């Protein structure tokens with residue numbers, strides 16, 4: 001929110017709320033998120049903010065969407081690294097999960113997931129909530145690792 005000098009009241013409040021003319025664009029507006037979700041009351045913790053486990057679940061799903069774009073294999077999650085929540089998420093926030101592949105190994109794909117919330121109370125405000133690197137392993141029906149890409153001529 002921007003408060004011009006003329007609009008500041010004697011007790012230091014803002015008498016007129018102004019929407020910035022040039023709101024900060026979302027940091028990731030250059031690509032589409034793998035998942036975008038509005039947070040609901042059912043997603044909250046005991047204190048009324050969004051439960052971190054919900055965000056972790058969406059991170060895992062978003063990364064899997066990216067892995068499946070790369071290869072049609074069946075993937076399981078083997079590791080999720082460096083998850084630090086730097087901002088809370090509130091009911092009504094629109095949360096986007098942006099993904100990029102950072103490494104393709106023999107049987108694994110590592111996906112970076114960046115989580116950003118558009119605030120319900122101020123749609124011009126976008127905050128980075130957290131991020132993670134998630135490692136997925138391609139497996140066969142028995143759950144054994146297999147090469148990410150099927151060898152040419154095998155299908």
Ligand SMILES: CC(C)(COP(=O)(O)OP(=O)(O)OC[C@H]1O[C@@H](n2cnc3c(N)ncnc32)[C@H](O)[C@@H]1OP(=O)(O)O)[C@@H](O)C(=O)NCCC(=O)NCCS
Nearest residue numbers: 076077078079104105106107108109135137139143144145
């Ligand atoms: C994923 C799983 C099949 C890997 O089995 P494994 O015997 O460790 O397999 P490997 O040692 O051959 O490793 C396979 C790949 O996983 C990677 N990997 C294994 N453990 C890892 C870890 N802790 N962190 C990052 N990558 C890891 C390896 O680097 C390898 O990648 P590469 O082939 O691209 O080099 C096995 O650990 C598993 O089934 N885990 C449970 C998965 C699951 O159920 N997830 C959902 C949890 S509810």
